[in-house]
Amino acid sequence: xxxxxxxxxxxxxxxxxxxxxxxxxxxxxxxxxxxxxxxxxxxxxxxxxxxxxxxxxxxxxxxxxxxxxxxxxxxxxxxxxxxxxxxxxxxxxxxxxxxxxxxxxxxxxxxxxxxxxxxxxxxxxxxxxxxxxxxxxxxxxxxxxxxxxxxxxxxxxxxxxxxxxxxxxxxxxxxxxxxxxxxxxxxxxxxxxxxxxxxxxxxxxxxxxxxxxxxxxxxxxxxxxxxxxxxxxxxxxxxxxxxxxxxxxxxxxxxxxxxx
Amino acid sequence: xxxxxxxxxxxxxxxxxxxxxxxxxxxxxxxxxxxxxxxxxxxxxxxxxxxxxxxxxxxxxxxxxxxxxxxxxxxxxxxxxxxxxxxxxxxxxxxxxxxxxxxxxxxxxxxxxxxxxxxxxxxxxxxxxxxxxxxxxxxxxxxxxxxxxxxxxxxxxxxxxxxxxxxxxxxxxxxxxxxxxxxxxxxxxxxxxxxxxxxxxxxxxxxxxxxxxxxxxxxxxxxxxxxxxxxxxxxxxxxxxxxxxxxxxxxxxxxxxxxxxxxxxxxxxxxxxxxxxxxxxxxxxxxxxxxxxxxxxxxxxxxxxxxxxxxxxxxxxxxxxxxxxxxxxxxxxxxxxxxxxxxxxxxxxxxxxxxxxxxxxxxxxxxxxxxxxxxxxxxxxxxxxxxxxxxxxxxxxx
Ligand SMILES: Cc1ncc(COP(=O)(O)O)c(C=O)c1O
Numbered sequence: 007x008x009x010x011x012x013x014x015x016x017x018x019x020x021x022x023x024x025x026x027x028x029x030x031x032x033x034x035x036x037x038x039x040x041x042x043x044x045x046x047x048x049x050x051x052x053x054x055x056x057x058x059x060x061x062x063x064x065x066x067x068x069x070x071x072x073x074x075x076x077x078x079x080x081x082x083x084x085x086x087x088x089x090x091x092x093x094x095x096x097x098x099x100x101x102x103x104x105x106x107x108x109x110x111x112x113x114x115x116x117x118x119x120x121x122x123x124x125x126x127x128x129x130x131x132x133x134x135x136x137x138x139x140x141x142x143x144x145x146x147x148x149x150x151x152x153x154x155x156x157x158x159x160x161x162x163x164x165x166x167x168x169x170x171x172x173x174x175x176x177x178x179x180x181x182x183x184x185x186x187x188x189x190x191x192x193x194x195x196x197x198x199x200x201x202x203x204x205x206x207x208x209x210x211x212x213x214x215x216x217x218x219x220x221x222x223x224x225x226x227x228x229x230x231x232x233x234x235x236x237x238x239x240x241x242x243x244x245x246x247x248x249x250x251x252x253x254x255x256x257x258x259x260x261x262x263x264x265x266x
Numbered sequence: 267x268x269x270x271x272x273x274x275x276x277x278x279x280x281x282x283x284x285x286x287x288x289x290x291x292x293x294x295x296x297x298x299x300x301x302x303x304x305x306x307x308x309x310x311x312x313x314x315x316x317x318x319x320x321x322x323x324x325x326x327x328x329x330x331x332x333x334x335x336x337x338x339x340x341x342x343x344x345x346x347x348x349x350x351x352x353x354x355x356x357x358x359x360x361x362x363x364x365x366x367x368x369x370x371x372x373x374x375x376x377x378x379x380x381x382x383x384x385x386x387x388x389x390x391x392x393x394x395x396x397x398x399x400x401x402x403x404x405x406x407x408x409x410x411x412x413x414x415x416x417x418x419x420x421x422x423x424x425x426x427x428x429x430x431x432x433x434x435x436x437x438x439x440x441x442x443x444x445x446x447x448x449x450x451x452x453x454x455x456x457x458x459x460x461x462x463x464x465x466x467x468x469x470x471x472x473x474x475x476x477x478x479x480x481x482x483x484x485x486x487x488x489x490x491x492x493x494x495x496x497x498x499x500x501x502x503x504x505x506x507x508x509x510x511x512x513x514x515x516x517x518x519x520x521x522x523x524x525x526x527x528x529x530x531x532x533x534x535x536x537x538x539x540x541x542x543x544x545x546x547x548x549x550x551x552x553x554x555x556x557x558x559x560x561x562x563x564x565x566x567x568x569x570x571x572x573x574x575x576x577x578x579x580x581x582x583x584x585x586x587x588x589x590x591x592x593x594x595x596x597x598x599x600x601x602x603x604x605x606x607x608x609x610x611x612x613x614x615x616x617x618x619x620x621x622x623x624x625x626x627x628x629x630x631x632x633x634x635x636x637x638x639x640x641x642x643x644x645x646x647x648x649x650x651x652x653x654x655x656x657x658x659x660x661x662x663x664x
Pocket of ligand 1: 509646
């Protein structure tokens with residue numbers, strides 16, 4: 007079965023920009039206007055963050071946006087309602103939902119997949135869903151709804167494990183740029199990160215790769231694109247929404263500043 | 267191997283509870299630990315060093331004291347397992363001594379920990395000083411305020427105390443920050459978790475390291491009562507490490523009633539409570555599937571207890587299983603009753619307990635124990651750290 011993620015990587019081979027933002031931030035109703043603004047400005051893929059009270063893999067910026075979004079009243083039911091008509095406005099851009107397992111479990115994994123598929127979501131990123139649990143309990147459900155899981159790879163991920171992740175994936179691999187939570191600065195010694203990116207590139211994996219964590223502007227985006235099909239920006243976009251009355255316009259300007 | 271109450275499955279499950287729900291960034295560290303912890307714990311050299319430190323540094327075995335005046339008051343035979351007499355003043359050090367030896371064998375040089383009441387932070391800072399290792403302790407800002415003496419002790423011991431500023435700024439948030447630190451420092455750092463919580467193998471690892479408590483209890487009871495088995499073992503539960511240690515060698519003895527005491531805060535249904543076994547539903551917190559206080563959307567609820575060490579929205583997966591299976595009885599105690607138990611033990615036995623421990627003591631009246639029954643209360647810690655709180659609530663206590 008085909009999927010918008012595969013089509014996006016078929017259309018464009020290099021320099022894909024994947025933008026993450028938190029649903030319900032800065033206001034409850036920002037989700038759809040932001041999504042359309044980002045795609046109109048040239049984002050190639052969209053990750054919508056499902057806010058969680060205790061986001062372990064996230065740094066302060068995404069934590070804060072999640073706290074605000076929850077206060078605004080965001081939850082999965084609201085999100086699916088907001089996205090109900092999204093494919094009439096954004097027909098082709100892949101949309102992924104990213105979040106933590108607990109809210110999805112409480113919603114019910116099957117319910118979640120059904121609703122996600124119904125509104126036209128293409129992929130799911132749940133960093134705290136273990137690979138073995140995915141295979142044992144959820145793979146069949148994901149496949150039934152043609153939802154593609156995305157798994158993370160880090161500099162510490164062992165080679166055999168990367169191969170296994172690649173085998174289980176039919177979308178893209180999420181290369182975490184270095185040690186740290188989202189939004190962190192690159193603290194690695196010169197060349198260490200590039201050597202890691204190069205090592206993964208040399209593995210000639212089946213799936214395309216997007217590099218994420220710590221990518222925040224045109225320079226870091228272009229650098230990452232030398233080693234992968236594209237890159238993912240989250241915290242920097244969210245920071246760009248601070249202190250603005252017009253979040254969609256700020257989001258557009260941000261995407262343009264990365265791509266131009 | 268058939269899972270028992272004591273032994274989780276290979277993937278770390280006690281019934282439906284446990285597992286390791288961690289992001290990929292933590293996988294190599296947690297997997298390394300999982301593959302090695304049982305072998306390392308079984309090494310003769312490890313055991314020799316661990317036993318030596320428990321004896322000569324921690325001061326074990328800790329006494330089992332028959333509390334005669336408390337017994338008279340409750341018309342039953344009450345014994346106190348004196349974990350408050352451990353070096354640093356609580357049971358927490360049993361775990362940190364073991365984990366620091368483990369960390370050394372894993373080649374780690376930097377130690378992180380979370381702490382609520384500060385006892386685990388102090389116990390971690392202590393063993394880091396002993397071993398010459400760098401130590402960073404995360405503590406909720408609210409807890410730093412209410413457990414000030416322990417903040418100073420950690421600093422004196424050479425640890426860096428970092429304030430957790432998110433959420434309710436208590437134990438849950440300190441644990442989040444410690445996990446984020448570990449994500450950011452995946453190579454040189456070992457995370458010494460302070461309770462039987464977190465991803466597998468931590469719950470089993472910490473339970474094993476605390477199990478010395480019930481191992482000693484059995485020998486001491488035999489000497490003092492003629493039987494290794496009491497009728498009741500009572501312990502407070504934050505994450506559940508002192509309870510796990512006190513229950514461990516009685517788990518497969520159905521005649522022994524295990525009583526876990528949680529913090530009811532201002533009242534179980536007041537909205538200000540940490541009574542997880544009553545209010546919790548299955549969910550994932552800190553990498554473990556367990557009973558957890560959460561809303562319908564799966565967002566974790568901010569807990570409340572006057573006691574920083576019990577102010578946690580989950581319980582270890584072992585305890586979730588014991589609750590689910592009916593193997594342990596869960597009682598919840600409100601702030602005020604805990605405070606009254608502080609003064610009771612102080613005046614009847616000359617022992618000032620920690621606020622956490624006071625919750626276990628406050629359950630004595632609810633056990634239904636008879637005059638010939640033997641009740642062991644795990645006296646998990648001493649009250650020095652809580653003096654400021656005790657002063658503040660002098661009206662209730664004195
Ligand atoms: C004296 C004392 N007892 C009990 C606890 C609760 O922890 P646990 O449930 O892991 O024993 C603490 C935690 O800080 C403590 O300091």
